[in-house]
Amino acid sequence: MPTGQIRKALSGFYYVYDNDQLIQCRGRGVFRNRGESPLVGDFVDYTVEGQNDGTITVIHERKNNLVRPPxxxxxxxxxxxxxxxxxxxxxxxxxxxxxxxxxxxxxxxxxxxxxxxxxxxxxxxxxxxxxxxxxxxxxxxxxxxxxxxxxxxxxxxxxxxxxxxxxxxxxxxxxxxxxxxxxxxxxxxxxxxxxxxxxxxxxxxxxxxxxxxxxDTPGFSSFEFDLMEKEELSSCFPEFVEIQDECKYRGCMHVKEPKCAVKDGVESGKIKAYRYKHYIQFLDEIIDRKPRY
Missing domain, CATH: 3.40.50.300 (P-loop containing nucleotide triphosphate hydrolases)
Incomplete structure (x- = not known):
């Protein structure tokens, strides 16, 4: 079964690039039933029907994916x-x-x-x-x-x-x-x-x-923290990651804990105060997020 990459999605069709050509494909109904959807950038297996038409049968595991743009x-x-x-x-x-x-x-x-x-x-x-x-x-x-x-x-x-x-x-x-x-x-x-x-x-x-x-899309203008847990946030600040192993407490959130290397870094100027302030704002936003059911 041939494998290609979806390069474009338009009006229910997926255009799969393989061997220097684009094959117009539909997604299998089973994806809809599972609540899955092929995305531009996906590597997929497909079957060929006719000269330049096909059906996507398998979506390979993704490295990552965004919602906007999909x-x-x-x-x-x-x-x-x-x-x-x-x-x-x-x-x-x-x-x-x-x-x-x-x-x-x-x-x-x-x-x-x-x-x-x-x-x-x-x-x-x-x-x-x-x-x-x-x-x-x-x-x-x-x-x-x-x-x-x-x-x-x-x-x-x-x-x-x-x-x-x-x-x-x-x-x-x-x-x-x-x-x-x-x-x-x-x-x-x-x-x-x-x-x-x-x-x-x-x-x-x-x-x-x-x-x-x-x-070719400048299609997203803001990001939310919907999928992020509060424990993950500090790992998204590289300068925190660099020194947070020096914190006294494992799993330190860098807020009220004593002997926190990150707070010491802010104090010494190694970490910029505005970056730490943004960390606290984002942390509050994640903590205040309404639970999803």
Whole structure:
């Protein structure tokens, strides 16, 4: 039985890539009965019916999957954040980073609209860049009409399945159009009243680009902690992971416990106070979450 990868899902059909061609497939009814659904990015077994039609029979085990956009087996996410309009927001960035860490998706932080910076803002942004790089994250800064954008991003896409994420209006569509001019996504104009972009994406598709696969959707703008337990949260802060074995108590939550290495790290400046503050906010959010039945 042949195996391929779903590269596009549209109107109930799944387009499976195998041997340099796309086979239009339906999912087996058994998936519906089990409450399962094939996703873009899934590796699947399928049977061929006719010249270019088939049925998906088996969905292989996933490395990970997101709900919005519905996509599986992602290696990395480019997090697109503008420096201004809307302003750079560390709590939103940390929310994205935490959820990506929980799915074991490598984040790349891409800062846009750097041409709007004045000198004080540039100093502030450069400090943030330094701090996030010290944690171990990769950061890029792009400029308006950046001729080198392909050279900056292309090597990062090679051999990876990549999605884009970020607030609305930060330039995700513009960035995609620069990498893939053929997409010609509607970039829209930011509504100043709402502070939101107007771009909507109709379907998810993986496109071969720069020897990797890129989802052509900037289709998710926020992440929730619905699937995360409070005990998992600290493992999504790499600088906490680095020192938390030094905490006196095993399973330390880094809140009220004595002799906590993380709290000591905040005190000494090894861990940035705003990152710890965000950890506490996210922890409260997870604890306050209504139980699901």
């Amino acid at each position: 996509i599986a087996n992602i290696d990395q996410a480019i997090l697109v954040f503008s420096i201004k309009e809307p302003d750079f927001n560390t709590i939103l960035l940390d929310r994205f980073l935490v959820v990506l860490e929980s799915f074991q998706i490598e984040p790349i932080i891409c800062l846009t609209k750097s041409d709007l910076m004045d000198e004080p803002l540039e100093q502030k942004i450069q400090q943030y860049i330094k701090e996030y790089e010290q944690i171990g994250y990769t950061l890029l800064m792009t400029f308006k009409d950046d001729a080198d954008i392909d050279d900056k991003i292309a090597p990062l896409l090679k051999g990876k399945t990549t999605v884009l994420a970020g607030q609305s209006g930060v330039g995700k569509s513009t960035l995609l159009n620069t990498i893939l001019p053929s997409l010609n996504l509607k970039t829209g104009i930011i509504s100043e009243a709402l502070g939101r972009g107007k771009h909507t994406t109709r379907h998810v598709e993986l496109i071969a680009v720069c020897e990797g696969l890129l989802a």
